[in-house]
Amino acid sequence: MTLYTVHMHEPFEVMRQEIDARITQYFASSEALMGVEVSQNGTYALQLLAEFTSRPSKRLRGMLAVIAYEMFGGANHLVAIDLALAMELAQSYLLIVDDVIDHSLTRRGGPTVNREYARMMHCDYPGKSLRHEADMVAIVIGELAQHLASAVLNGIDAPAARIIKVEQLFHTNLAATGHGQIDDLLGSLGQPHNIAETLAVYLRKTCYYTFINPLQTGAALAGAGKNDLAVLYEFGKYAGIAFQLQDDDIGMFGDERSSGKSNLDDLREGKMTVLVRHALTHANETELAVLGSALGNRRVTREQHKAVQAIFERVGSRAFTIKKIRWANAKAKMVLNAQNRWDLTSRASLAVLLDSLIRRKV
Numbered sequence: 001m002t003l004y005t006v007h008m009h010e011p012f013e014v015m016r017q018e019i020d021a022r023i024t025q026y027f028a029s030s031e032a033l034m035g036v037e038v039s040q041n042g043t044y045a046l047q048l049l050a051e052f053t054s055r056p057s058k059r060l061r062g063m064l065a066v067i068a069y070e071m072f073g074g075a076n077h078l079v080a081i082d083l084a085l086a087m088e089l090a091q092s093y094l095l096i097v098d099d100v101i102d103h104s105l106t107r108r109g110g111p112t113v114n115r116e117y118a119r120m121m122h123c124d125y126p127g128k129s130l131r132h133e134a135d136m137v138a139i140v141i142g143e144l145a146q147h148l149a150s151a152v153l154n155g156i157d158a159p160a161a162r163i164i165k166v167e168q169l170f171h172t173n174l175a176a177t178g179h180g181q182i183d184d185l186l187g188s189l190g191q192p193h194n195i196a197e198t199l200a201v202y203l204r205k206t207c208y209y210t211f212i213n214p215l216q217t218g219a220a221l222a223g224a225g226k227n228d229l230a231v232l233y234e235f236g237k238y239a240g241i242a243f244q245l246q247d248d249d250i251g252m253f254g255d256e257r258s259s260g261k262s263n264l265d266d267l268r269e270g271k272m273t274v275l276v277r278h279a280l281t282h283a284n285e286t287e288l289a290v291l292g293s294a295l296g297n298r299r300v301t302r303e304q305h306k307a308v309q310a311i312f313e314r315v316g317s318r319a320f321t322i323k324k325i326r327w328a329n330a331k332a333k334m335v336l337n338a339q340n341r342w343d344l345t346s347r348a349s350l351a352v353l354l355d356s357l358i359r360r361k362v
Contacts, residue, residue: 012063012353019062019084023054026085026152034151045141048113053092053145055108061087061214063353068218071346072228082156083166083221087214089149090174094209096142100135101185102269103298106262114138146174158221165220169229173213180205187272188296195277199241202274206247207240231339238332239354245325246358248273249318253309254361264305270296274324278317287311329358 026032027050038046062084069080098104099112106112111119118134153167183201187193193201215232224232251266252275266273279291290311294304312318332354336347 011349015063015066016059018081019059019066019088020054022081022085023050023088027054031152032148034148045137045144048116049092049141049145052096052107052110052113053088055110057088057091057108059084059088060353060357061091061210064211064350065214065218067346067349067353068215068224068232069222071343071350072219072222072224073343074218074222076157079156079158079221080218082152083218084214086149086152086156086170087217089145089152090170090209090213093142093145093149094174094177096138096145098181100138100142101181102265104262104265112138113141156221162221162223166217169216169220170213173208173216176204176208177206177213180208184271188270193272193277195274198272198274198277202241202244203237206244207237210243211236211240228342231335235332235335235350238328238335239357242325242328242332242354242358245274245321245328246360248275249321249325250361252312253318264300264302267294267300267305267308268296268298275312275317275321278320279312279315282315282317283311287315325358329354 027046032046032050036042062081065083065087066077066080069083070077074080095107096113099107100114104112105115114135114137117137118131121128121130121134150167150170153163153170156163156166158166180201180203184205187198187201212233215236216229219228219232248266251263251271251273254263256263265271276291276295280288283291290304290307294300294308297304333351336350339347
């Protein structure tokens with residue numbers, strides 16, 4: 001199964017391979033043990049985390065950190081790759097926790113961590129219902145990944161003042177992500193939000209950890225100042241919104257054989273995406289009944305999914321979302337193009353990468 005099918009220019013592909021190699025090296029060494037003597041359970045947890053983190057991925061967050069570091073004059077490529085490793089470990093943490101929240105079964109073409117533990121526990125303790133325990137072990141492994149990411153940041157070969165700044169940004173941005181996750185979860189339970197409020201949730205839940213965090217930490221590690229970090233926030237905000245809106249479209253209309261994730265997940269969880277928010281304000285009574293029977297339905301069917309797809313097309317929700325993607329992409333490009341002081345090659349890389357992301361199908 002090929003999970004990463006977006007056409008990549010050669011420098012991006014090389015960078016992705018370097019990050020993959022660093023992840024493999026990290027888990028093959030004693031670094032991930034952090035000097036702790038672990039049990040057989042801990043060894044298995046690290047093996048599972050290593051396999052999960054190493055699955056085929058865009059390595060978007062790692063690449064953004066490298067690009068930002070080099071854009072502001074960072075000259076030690078190995079340092080940049082170490083920062084990318086921290087970004088990818090943090091990504092594993094967030095994905096593992098998100099899969100528990102969403103009751104997802106697959107991620108990146110393989111079973112989620114909680115599902116893998118549920119399978120193992122079923123074999124070891126037949127006849128017992130241990131879903132909660134499997135979920136909790138997965139949560140702890142997610143927390144472990146986050147601690148490992150922090151330890152990697154601490155160990156980066158750079159001036160102490162820069163490491164402190166990087167860590168401040170890293171934890172602040174991931175805290176914002178946690179707030180977004182809370183908003184998203186409560187929104188799926190029926191908290192009322194309009195589209196503007198939903199986009200604000202996207203800012204907290206996606207933009208901070210996907211764009212703002214790697215860009216700001218990469219730049220800070222190279223010595224970028226407060227004004228540049230503020231501009232990176234603006235760029236990351238719009239780029240992240242475009243990315244999340246595209247992700248919503250893929251989640252509803254994409255091919256799960258390519259994405260490695262079920263396109264029924266958003267319906268099962270009752271995700272209040274912009275697609276859904278728009279449809280709920282434009283659908284007629286019959287269409288609202290169809291949407292209501294599918295959203296949050298753990299047993300939603302393929303037929304219901306197709307019916308919801310048709311509603312999104314018919315009432316203009318998909319067209320509205322695509323228009324918003326183009327708007328956010330254009331805003332991000334405007335921010336980027338105005339930064340004449342920034343390295344031209346790195347700015348061009350960001351622009352190309354952003355374009356590839358909003359055209360992606362996975």
